[in-house]
Amino acid sequence: MSERLVVIGGVAAGMSAAAKAxxxxxxxxxxxxxxxHYVSYGACGLPYYLAGWIDDVERLVAxxxxxxxxxxxxxxxxxxxxxxxxxxxxxxxxALDEGREFWQPFDYLVVSTGxxxxxxxxxxxxxxxxxxxxQPEDGVAIxxxxxxxxxxVIIGAGYVGLEVAEAFRxxxxxxxxIELQDRVLPAADPEVSELVLAELQKNGVxxxxxxxxxxxxxxxxxxTVRTSAGEVPAELALLSxxxxxxxxxxxxxxVATGPTGAIAVDAELRTNLPRVWAAGDxxxxxxxxxxxxxxxxxxxxxxxHGRTAGTVIGGKKAAxxxxxxxxxxxxxxxxxxxxxxxxxxxxxxxxxxxSVWIKSADRAHYYPNPHPFHVKLVYEExxxxxxxxxxxxxxxxxxxxxxxATLLHQRGTVEDLRALDLAYAPPFSPVWDxxxxxxxxxx
Amino acid sequence: MSERLVVIGGVAAGMSAAAKAxxxxxxxxxxxxxxxHYVSYGACGLPYYLAGWIDDVERLVAxxxxxxxxxxxxxxxxxxxxxxxxxxxxxxxxALDEGREFWQPFDYLVVSTGxxxxxxxxxxxxxxxxxxxxQPEDGVAIxxxxxxxxxxVIIGAGYVGLEVAEAFRxxxxxxxxIELQDRVLPAADPEVSELVLAELQKNGVxxxxxxxxxxxxxxxxxxTVRTSAGEVPAELALLSxxxxxxxxxxxxxxVATGPTGAIAVDAELRTNLPRVWAAGDxxxxxxxxxxxxxxxxxxxxxxxHGRTAGTVIGGKKAAxxxxxxxxxxxxxxxxxxxxxxxxxxxxxxxxxxxSVWIKSADRAHYYPNPHPFHVKLVYEExxxxxxxxxxxxxxxxxxxxxxxATLLHQRGTVEDLRALDLAYAPPFSPVWDxxxxxxxxxx
Numbered sequence: 001m002s003e004r005l006v007v008i009g010g011v012a013a014g015m016s017a018a019a020k021a022x023x024x025x026x027x028x029x030x031x032x033x034x035x036x037h038y039v040s041y042g043a044c045g046l047p048y049y050l051a052g053w054i055d056d057v058e059r060l061v062a063x064x065x066x067x068x069x070x071x072x073x074x075x076x077x078x079x080x081x082x083x084x085x086x087x088x089x090x091x092x093x094x095a096l097d098e099g100r101e102f103w104q105p106f107d108y109l110v111v112s113t114g115x116x117x118x119x120x121x122x123x124x125x126x127x128x129x130x131x132x133x134x135q136p137e138d139g140v141a142i143x144x145x146x147x148x149x150x151x152x153v154i155i156g157a158g159y160v161g162l163e164v165a166e167a168f169r170x171x172x173x174x175x176x177x178i179e180l181q182d183r184v185l186p187a188a189d190p191e192v193s194e195l196v197l198a199e200l201q202k203n204g205v206x207x208x209x210x211x212x213x214x215x216x217x218x219x220x221x222x223x224t225v226r227t228s229a230g231e232v233p234a235e236l237a238l239l240s241x242x243x244x245x246x247x248x249x250x251x252x253x254x255v256a257t258g259p260t261g262a263i264a265v266d267a268e269l270r271t272n273l274p275r276v277w278a279a280g281d282x283x284x285x286x287x288x289x290x291x292x293x294x295x296x297x298x299x300x301x302x303x304x305h306g307r308t309a310g311t312v313i314g315g316k317k318a319a320x321x322x323x324x325x326x327x328x329x330x331x332x333x334x335x336x337x338x339x340x341x342x343x344x345x346x347x348x349x350x351x352x353x354x355s356v357w358i359k360s361a362d363r364a365h366y367y368p369n370p371h372p373f374h375v376k377l378v379y380e381e382x383x384x385x386x387x388x389x390x391x392x393x394x395x396x397x398x399x400x401x402x403x404x405a406t407l408l409h410q411r412g413t414v415e416d417l418r419a420l421d422l423a424y425a426p427p428f429s430p431v432w433d434x435x436x437x438x439x440x441x442x443x
Numbered sequence: 444m445s446e447r448l449v450v451i452g453g454v455a456a457g458m459s460a461a462a463k464a465x466x467x468x469x470x471x472x473x474x475x476x477x478x479x480h481y482v483s484y485g486a487c488g489l490p491y492y493l494a495g496w497i498d499d500v501e502r503l504v505a506x507x508x509x510x511x512x513x514x515x516x517x518x519x520x521x522x523x524x525x526x527x528x529x530x531x532x533x534x535x536x537x538a539l540d541e542g543r544e545f546w547q548p549f550d551y552l553v554v555s556t557g558x559x560x561x562x563x564x565x566x567x568x569x570x571x572x573x574x575x576x577x578q579p580e581d582g583v584a585i586x587x588x589x590x591x592x593x594x595x596v597i598i599g600a601g602y603v604g605l606e607v608a609e610a611f612r613x614x615x616x617x618x619x620x621i622e623l624q625d626r627v628l629p630a631a632d633p634e635v636s637e638l639v640l641a642e643l644q645k646n647g648v649x650x651x652x653x654x655x656x657x658x659x660x661x662x663x664x665x666x667t668v669r670t671s672a673g674e675v676p677a678e679l680a681l682l683s684x685x686x687x688x689x690x691x692x693x694x695x696x697x698v699a700t701g702p703t704g705a706i707a708v709d710a711e712l713r714t715n716l717p718r719v720w721a722a723g724d725x726x727x728x729x730x731x732x733x734x735x736x737x738x739x740x741x742x743x744x745x746x747x748h749g750r751t752a753g754t755v756i757g758g759k760k761a762a763x764x765x766x767x768x769x770x771x772x773x774x775x776x777x778x779x780x781x782x783x784x785x786x787x788x789x790x791x792x793x794x795x796x797x798s799v800w801i802k803s804a805d806r807a808h809y810y811p812n813p814h815p816f817h818v819k820l821v822y823e824e825x826x827x828x829x830x831x832x833x834x835x836x837x838x839x840x841x842x843x844x845x846x847x848a849t850l851l852h853q854r855g856t857v858e859d860l861r862a863l864d865l866a867y868a869p870p871f872s873p874v875w876d877x878x879x880x881x882x883x884x885x886x
Binding site: 012042044045048049053054059060062288298299300301303320321322323324325326327328329330335337338339362364365366367368395396397398399400401402403405406407409410412416419420421422423424425426427428429431432433435 | 455485487488491492496497502503505731741742743744746763764765766767768769770771772773778780781782805807808809810811838839840841842843844845846848849850852853855859862863864865866867868869870871872874875876878
């Protein structure tokens with residue numbers, strides 16, 4: 001009799017694990033349960049759906065249940081796993097649209113329950129007009145609501161907040177972006193925040209930093225956001241103040257979480273329990289610079305987690321060694337990218353961190369339409385070991401971050417960076433590549 | 444008494460060496476002789492000047508002699524060093540606009556005489572209307588001539604030929620591109636050539652491959668290009684069939700050239716002769732993959748050569764360890780980048796080379812305006828060591844090559860590539876970065 005893999009949560013990590021396990025071991029029975037209406041969707045695309053650049057939210061779906069069925073993978077939407085009987089090797093599933101429940105036996109289990117938005121306990125947070133953005137259904141609701149509103153407030157100036165600010169401006173809405181900390185994109189170093197702020201303001205986003213949201217007011221629906229700096233009238237508010245791993249179900253049957261609150265896994269994505277894997281936004285990764293567990297809930301990491309777990313479950317060797325913390329985001333015409341540690345994070349991690357911050361250009365000085373390109377390098381005093389980098393550029397220039405991510409994986413130094421033979425031509429770079437300019441200034 | 448550095452050839456390498464030597468040792472007297480009208484110009488920008496995207500050829504100049512003078516560096520244009528008396532530590536200089544010559548003593552010498560276009564011995568190659576492109580003066584002459592012509596022929600489909608084809612099309616001219624070998628960009632592998640060909644044809648360039656140019660005809664000025672495939676009428680022809688190092692002057696006083704014909708140098712850019720350095724297009728570099736001397740006559744390499752030589756001459760430590768062979772070029776809307784060895788070059792170098800060639804996209808499948816993105820990886824069978832890569836993309840996507848160049852410097856494998864934490868967001872990449880897709884397919 002064939003063995004059965006049950007996947008709890010069928011988005012990026014879950015469906016990657018499901019498909020890869022089936023491809024690796026075609027004898028495996030694979031069934032995935034997903035509580036939303038969609039499997040295998042790109043949640044990272046929701047801001048662009050809100051902007052109106054994607055017509056149908058179903059475009060975010062990479063593969064439908066029908067396509068998975070052709071690969072021999074059963075994917076059931078609107079099915080929520082509500083309990084795991086680990087000793088009995090079975091899960092209890094609620095078929096949400098059918099009002100029934102059933103027990104599903106398993107031999108192997110992948111927990112890929114993702115993450116959810118933090119909703120602060122604020123007066124009026126349940127008023128119609130106050131949203132979070134995580135699933136396609138959230139996107140549809142916000143986009144529908146958006147048609148009838150003029151004034152919007154976005155609470156939290158992290159990646160999602162910034163991307164949605166651009167989306168709402170693309171829809172012609174007034175946007176007030178409120179951030180509790182003293183600057184936008186507080187996960188970045190202050191130099192980067194300053195450039196992002198300028199781009200937001202240039203594009204008509206009103207930015208309030210160092211401001212606390214205290215509640216929401218309105219007569220039956222949102223009319224005003226109450227803050228430490230006074231009231232901000234708005235018909236629509238998005239809470240984007242962070243996310244948390246959905247690790248409760250896993251903890252309920254004995255899966256151990258790590259210091260980040262996400263599920264602790266090894267390089268094969270195994271949890272502490274035999275036969276149980278965790279993958280995606282609910283799981284940790286090793287941070288290759290600090291050596292500590294790290295939570296990097298991004299779609300590309302989730303896919304790699306899922307592929308690794310699926311390969312191992314299918315009976316072949318695979319390992320996910322960890323992350324260096326690379327990310328990139330578009331804020332209007334500016335691209336911002338990261339890898340490794342910020343200067344602040346490096347110091348917190350105990351490194352004797354130094355940095356350089358330079359302004360260069362994205363092309364030769366004589367080539368038309370140049371844009372500024374900024375580089376921050378963070379490195380260890382003495383050894384010169386590269387610890388991290390932040391780039392701010394235009395268009396897709398910030399993809400240069402991948403060279404620095406590669407160097408971090410190889411534990412390279414700023415001297416190694418200085419020696420790199422990077423590609424040059426006038427439309428793409430000044431004759432001294434901005435990365436090399438920065439490396440040359442790092443002492 | 445202060446020592447004196449004499450620099451022969453004041454473009455990228457020469458002026459970098461001059462400026463860096465002066466900054467490193469302010470007591471040094473530094474004098475550079477340049478036979479053209481300009482120092483410190485970006486020859487790589489000439490195609491864009493021809494396209495009309497740069498108004499004044501002087502925009503290509505990074506720093507004028509006046510600016511160098513403020514740094515304490517004497518830069519003399521229209522001064523050609525015609526002889527080196529090595530034993531006597533002096534050079535004979537022709538002041539071209541003054542019709543006089545003089546002897547200039549030196550303590551240290553940098554030979555940065557660059558390269559020149561190959562001009563095949565063809566009947567009629569000296570007819571007015573037949574050009575090569577290397578110096579600003581060439582650019583000015585061609586652009587002036589271009590105004591009065593309709594039909595152009597470009598001979599040689601390497602980087603310069605392709606870039607000038609785009610430039611001439613931008614000026615509304617008919618362009619026939621003739622290549623002796625059986626495909627355009629023959630330095631690339633055939634898959635890449637095919638995509639470049641399609642982009643050229645899409646943009647109205649007539650491409651003749653496997654065609655030999657046999658001569659030029661015309662009554663007092665060019666009217667026709669005679670080829671193995673018949674006559675091609677044209678009022679302007681550009682010969683872009685390659686360049687050669689200007690190593691004759693150096694050889695005349697005992698400087699040794701290497702197997703490439705360029706000057707052999709060590710990591711400090713020293714030649715075989717004490718007190719004599721060579722830098723830029725006239726000098727070799729070590730190829731970090733083959734371990735052999737290599738000639739990579741590009742502006743970024745020249746600047747690094749010059750900076751290294753200048754630092755050493757100024758009395759500090761510096762080393763240029765070599766190149767992996769990175770390059771990038773724009774062909775209309777397509778960007779093509781390279782690093783390391785092509786599959787053909789890897790086999791010639793004796794590697795048991797394998798390759799993968801994949802087609803992916805430059806962004807998430809749902810993000811607007813996607814473009815194809817192609818990756819070729821060349822790697823060693825068994826070890827999986829990465830040997831080279833070629834990317835074809837849109838806009839500046841091909842900057843991704845820098846991650847692969849970094850991996851080559853670190854002698855990484857395709858398995859190392861698979862493990863990289865590259866930056867992902869929907870506007871910049873599919874959730875599986877094209878580089879990772881290729882690495883996953885490399886067995």
